[in-house]
Amino acid sequence: MPTLPISLVIITYNEAGHIARCLDSVPFAAEKIVVDSGSTDDTVAIATRHGAKVVQQPWLGFGPQRNFATTQATHDWILVLDADEYLSPELAAELERRLPTVMAGAAAVGILRRSTYYMGAPMRWYRPMVGERMARLYHRGRARWADVRVHESLRWEGSTVDFAAPFHHLHNPTLVHKQLKVLRYAELKCRDWLEKGKPVRMWQLPLVFIAAFLKDYLLRLAFLDGWRGFAVAHTAATYAAYKRLRYFEMRRNPDSVALAQAELIRYRLER
Incomplete structure (x- = not known):
């Protein structure tokens, strides 16, 4: 060609x-x-x-x-x-x-x-x-x-x-692959927030989880794909909530940034 x-x-x-x-x-x-x-x-x-x-x-x-x-x-x-x-x-x-x-x-x-x-x-x-x-x-x-x-x-x-x-x-071959990627991506996103000094608003956490799940499951029609759609929506909501929990920990315990990075490197989730 x-x-x-x-x-x-x-x-x-x-x-x-x-x-x-x-x-x-x-x-x-x-x-x-x-x-x-x-x-x-x-x-x-x-x-x-x-x-x-x-x-x-x-x-x-x-x-x-x-x-x-x-x-x-x-x-x-x-x-x-x-x-x-x-x-x-x-x-x-x-x-x-x-x-x-x-x-x-x-x-x-x-x-x-x-x-x-x-x-x-x-x-x-x-x-x-x-x-x-x-x-x-x-x-x-x-x-x-x-x-x-x-x-x-x-x-x-x-x-x-x-x-x-x-x-x-x-997309990720298994849910195990997906969850490992979620863990890594959340860590990277939280480091960006930390550098920018984003405020911690933990009161948003329950609302963020519910809103993320409903957006994907209902508005984005995941429910029509059956249990695979439920898995997608649940993963998205969990990711949205976990990022905020992890960021709260970073702000409360700054030592956790380096400790987590070392653990991710150990399991080859960080390059």
Whole structure:
């Protein structure tokens, strides 16, 4: 397949089970870059075999790591995927057909739609996992990732272009994987709050849990996906509540920040 002047950029850490499928799903990219933060499995070797240039970079946080990865690209137009994501054949064909026109224009960002597999099957109703709109294609001179440790988002100036076909996300393989990720993400978010001096408002905790559960379960239609939907809503509500409990502990006992970090490193949840 002829290539287009676009760089596929992926950040990785121990993604040997996913990286090949992700890389192979973008056959039209002239360049494929994997920025790895010290994988101990076969991620680097597999990525290299599948045509990627691998750059080693100690972990900076999600936003800074993505911004660093952008600087490693040769081309101005960047397509960002996570290792557990991959383009559908339909989206690959749509991108190959439309990208020359998009890249010749003044748009800053391309909006892609993500379809998520959860507990081994695609979600059918839960809105954030069905056709979720995500800014994953961008011109690096017109867009930049927010410099936050977690829950990073792309910031841009200019117009956007929408693509119709989906890309796929293989959400955490098990609830164990999900809970470990929740633990790590909550820790990173709380450190951001600590740096910014966010006030502690523990009286909000019960309301936050209830509101987060009802928002996902009812308003976002998780209930239509049965018990899988209940699991999604419950996990989201637990995450929202736990972040506030953990932040309360950080403020009350500052020593807990370093102690928790050491424990996360011990179990390879922190890089």
